[in-house]
Amino acid sequence: MKRAVLFDVGDTLILGHPKFWLWPLLHERGIAGKADTSRLMEAVMAAYRVYNERHMQATTVETALPVWADFHLTLLSGIGLGEHAEEIVGFLRDNWQNPKVWPLTPGAKEVLGELKGRGYKLGVVSNWDALLPGVLEATGLAPYFDFVAASALVGAAKPDPRIFRVVLEGLGVEPHQALHVGDSPDDLGGAAAAGVEAVLFDPYRRNPEALHELWGVLERLEA
Structure with a gap:
């Protein structure tokens, strides 16, 4: 038993798929239409490669937040939103304990x-x-x-x-x-x-x- x-x-x-946590943030900022969804899968895979290469060394909050920042930057750049990345990455860093992100x-x-x-x-x-x-x-x-x-x-x-x-x-x-x-x-x-x-x-x-x-x-x- x-x-x-x-x-x-x-x-x-x-739910880790970007449509559940990233797209609401993009809609709030009026930039969802600028995302190149045809590149989403490739961008997600690239972002997870960045994360997987580094996450085992992220043993404190202070060392983990930069890993997630690079994850988010890679994802956003990959779907053509590099010009908005700094704002969104900063929001996600500052709100990493906000349940709407997870x-x-x-x-x-x-x-x-x-x-x-x-x-x-x-x-x-x-x-x-x-x-x-x-x-x-x-x-x-x-x-x-x-x-x-x-x-x-x-x-x-x-x-x-x-x-x-x-x-x-x-x-x-x-x-x-x-x-x-x-x-x-x-x-x-x-x-x-x-x-x-x-x-x-x-x-x-x-x-x-x-x-x-x-x-x-x-x-x-x-x-």
Whole structure:
């Protein structure tokens, strides 16, 4: 029987696609129409390359904010908004704990609350920098979790199974007693290497019902 559920954060509990957090900011400034959406996918991939190359060294808020600034600058420049980048990057830096910058997947809080109410231990396994605890606080997700592991803070990133082992130890459960929910092959591979069963989750294809299907998954595991 499962005793714990582990979650990825980006593109699982928080919607990372720019249309959910960047486009509202562009509309507020009247510049959304200037963005070259044909270059969006390429720009997103370039921005994540910048982030992934540096995030493991971002072990404090002070070192993490410049990494995110470069992420945002790369993204904005990539969609042809370089002339507006300084203003938007500055806003995002100063408002990194503003929940509208981190839109939640529909159903996230409801599912976490249901799992908590059923007695499951909840943990985070996320390739993220030192901002993660503050982001979880800002979005109201922090109270649901019993243990949080950000890769930069534990020194291992998915698919390295060590980050899973840190969370399992922190929760006091064995690998077979946990289920991991994430959106990428790294989630599946890392969980498998740690002996943890995993569920691949796509919050965009399944919106707005999103996480609600987890209840059925867990009921089958409990049967």
